[in-house]
Amino acid sequence: MSELAVNSEKTRENHPLGEYLRTDRFPHIWCSGCGLGIVLSAFIRSLLNCGLALDKVAVVSGIGCTGRAAGYLKLDSFHTTHGRAIPFATGLKLANPELEVIVFSGDGDLAAIGGNHLIHAGRRNIDMTVLCVNNFTYGMTGGQFGPTTPSAARSTTSRAGNVENPFNMVGLAAASGAIYVARWTTAQVRQLERSTTEALQRKGFSFVEIISPCPTYYGRMNRQPTGLDQMRYYRANTVVKHFASPHEVGVALGGQIVTGKFIDTERPYLPHPQEGHDGA
Amino acid sequence: MTTDRAHLEGEFFMSGDEACAEGAISAGCRFFAGYPITPATEIAERMSDRLPEVGGTYIQMEDELASMAAVLGASWGGVKAMTATSGPGFSLMMENIGLGLMMETPCVVANVQRAGPSTGLPTLVAQGDMMQARWGSHGHYSIIALSPSSPQEVYDHAIKAFNLSERFRLPVLVMTDGAVGHMYEKVVIQPRDKVHIVPRRKPKVPPGEYRPYEPDADLVPPMANSGEGYRFHVTGLTHDERGYPAMDAEAQDKLIRRLVEKVEKYSEEIIEMEEDGIDGAGVVICAYGITARVSLIAMERARSEGISVGMLRLVTVWPFPQKRIAEIARQVKAFVVPEINYGQISLEVERSAGGAAKTILVPHMGGAVHDPQVILEAIRQAAK
Numbered sequence A: 001m002s003e004l005a006v007n008s009e010k011t012r013e014n015h016p017l018g019e020y021l022r023t024d025r026f027p028h029i030w031c032s033g034c035g036l037g038i039v040l041s042a043f044i045r046s047l048l049n050c051g052l053a054l055d056k057v058a059v060v061s062g063i064g065c066t067g068r069a070a071g072y073l074k075l076d077s078f079h080t081t082h083g084r085a086i087p088f089a090t091g092l093k094l095a096n097p098e099l100e101v102i103v104f105s106g107d108g109d110l111a112a113i114g115g116n117h118l119i120h121a122g123r124r125n126i127d128m129t130v131l132c133v134n135n136f137t138y139g140m141t142g143g144q145f146g147p148t149t150p151s152a153a154r155s156t157t158s159r160a161g162n163v164e165n166p167f168n169m170v171g172l173a174a175a176s177g178a179i180y181v182a183r184w185t186t187a188q189v190r191q192l193e194r195s196t197t198e199a200l201q202r203k204g205f206s207f208v209e210i211i212s213p214c215p216t217y218y219g220r221m222n223r224q225p226t227g228l229d230q231m232r233y234y235r236a237n238t239v240v241k242h243f244a245s246p247h248e249v250g251v252a253l254g255g256q257i258v259t260g261k262f263i264d265t266e267r268p269y270l271p272h273p274q275e276g277h278d279g280a
Numbered sequence B: 001m002t003t004d005r006a007h008l009e010g011e012f013f014m015s016g017d018e019a020c021a022e023g024a025i026s027a028g029c030r031f032f033a034g035y036p037i038t039p040a041t042e043i044a045e046r047m048s049d050r051l052p053e054v055g056g057t058y059i060q061m062e063d064e065l066a067s068m069a070a071v072l073g074a075s076w077g078g079v080k081a082m083t084a085t086s087g088p089g090f091s092l093m094m095e096n097i098g099l100g101l102m103m104e105t106p107c108v109v110a111n112v113q114r115a116g117p118s119t120g121l122p123t124l125v126a127q128g129d130m131m132q133a134r135w136g137s138h139g140h141y142s143i144i145a146l147s148p149s150s151p152q153e154v155y156d157h158a159i160k161a162f163n164l165s166e167r168f169r170l171p172v173l174v175m176t177d178g179a180v181g182h183m184y185e186k187v188v189i190q191p192r193d194k195v196h197i198v199p200r201r202k203p204k205v206p207p208g209e210y211r212p213y214e215p216d217a218d219l220v221p222p223m224a225n226s227g228e229g230y231r232f233h234v235t236g237l238t239h240d241e242r243g244y245p246a247m248d249a250e251a252q253d254k255l256i257r258r259l260v261e262k263v264e265k266y267s268e269e270i271i272e273m274e275e276d277g278i279d280g281a282g283v284v285i286c287a288y289g290i291t292a293r294v295s296l297i298a299m300e301r302a303r304s305e306g307i308s309v310g311m312l313r314l315v316t317v318w319p320f321p322q323k324r325i326a327e328i329a330r331q332v333k334a335f336v337v338p339e340i341n342y343g344q345i346s347l348e349v350e351r352s353a354g355g356a357a358k359t360i361l362v363p364h365m366g367g368a369v370h371d372p373q374v375i376l377e378a379i380r381q382a383a384k
């Protein structure tokens, strides 16, 4: 047996969250040093913190490295089309308001091809939680620049540096009408877990951005060739500023990363609470 | 007349679009996601009025990409779901129609065809999306598409489409058109107990043993809805019976063969057509939708001239009734195929006839229905 196979056999038996994972699909496809494993386990712990009935939890992903998350969760899970996780999840939630619906997808999926759906879901304040893993690149297709790639950052389609301006995801979510908006890095696992727990508990459109290493592409092309390099960078350059204006916390190449909970509010949401569902 | 809002029994004066919405509601549709587009908008409008009355959900999405995605999500949420659109929106729906085929998601898409390509003639009739209905999403698959030619038939087809979608687990297309959609006629809605409804085929095994894509003997797998405790995974990637991605040619072969064969093997059960005076005819008109009605005038005129002409009206367009056409081809001189495009279904007729009879296309570029005289002229030529 290869080392990998032996390891995955062990993981299957010993993984502390193995009960909630499709360990029969291990080894997973993610690179070593990728931040996605950290995000996935933080998410599972948040779900458990909420004490939700797991039979009523549905996870919807789009396409990308992050989009594979749905497939590793032992929950109702949907791996849909690139960019369309949010509208798919919208249909699912409206059809069965008892479901706790989570969209787990990448920055490209949610902000580029699916950007229109993101802002409209925020406008409707549809009751779901979006976990946006921002690795500043299209990981799955080999590290091209995307809508969150900082200006001047290198990618396989911007070898001389990105000439475009990036979206600030939390500003976009806030402007669209999200009632809960937070940003963390994978080096802040506890905060991420707590924040995701809150996001899951809120009624309405909750958005958590998770800045996460992609050593294989973004890191390697921007002088942080390992996951550890990227984590060290986060450690050294992250500040927490709760309720800072989400519009003033853009992430620049080599700059500070402002994290925290930026918005936590209430407003009417969809589906409208009805008797028998939310009891309101 | 009843007061049952979930099934309006009685006689009504309705447009094809309104009938589409009513048929869907009779079929148990409780979710509509759409984006306004002429000449399909009246379906959305009627659904926005009617669904709240019956405990359903109307949502207007930001575009047709989202509409189709939401319909799939709703179906997995356990609710019968549909959308309605016309050419430009139909184009935008294609990728997620493919997802619906791959995930085997029952749902209904009505396309009230208008003239294209592009924005084309927004308010005016065409039948130019018939091949798009067949092949519009990428990859190889089989599909079911119906072609109603009156408001009554739109009502009936909406029910039939939902039944077929649940029976075979796939998106079913109702390919109506701007003329039928906007035409007002009598629509009779039978009592509820006369309307046959196919329920979703549910898993017979407990959650631990459920494999989402393990088919029954008829190649169709039972379907768990989200929230029922099965904790399943489904994907648009090629997958195995567990629903897990399986990235090799073998898995692709197994899956795609089944997706195609679950429809093709039962094509006799699916295909519906109407025949008039085919036995002994020298010429047969093969038509569908609004064009079949226009062709009736041409047929009557031809018959009054002593030409022996019959009619094969396609009610189901996909899967295509190739067997029946091959049979007829051996008995007749020619098929006359009028359609509001520059030759789509005529190609299938020609292929099915296999050279045993001529196929004469009577094209119309769209924006109006045929002048029956043009069809008559083709019949005369064919009879020579």
Ligand SMILES: Cc1ncc(C[n+]2csc(CCOP(=O)(O)OP(=O)(O)O)c2C)c(N)n1
Binding pocket: A063, A064, A065, A066, A067, A082, A105, A106, A107, A108, A109, A110, A133, A135, A137, A138, A139, A140, A141, A146
């Ligand atoms: C319609 C469509 N266009 C393009 C692709 C190719 N594609 C797959 S994943 C991806 C980018 C994913 O980027 P992101 O959402 O940031 O996820 P990551 O891989 O970085 O986690 C692209 C462009 C696709 N699958 N579908």
Ligand code: SF4
Binding pocket: A029, A030, A031, A033, A034, A035, A036, A065, A066, A135, A139, A140, A213, A214, A215, A216, A217
């Ligand atoms: S390519 Fe990047 S995002 Fe994708 S698995 Fe590898 S490290 Fe993670």
Ligand SMILES: [Mg+2]
Binding pocket: A064, A106, A107, A108, A133, A134, A135, A136, A137, A138, A139
């Ligand atoms: Mg990315």
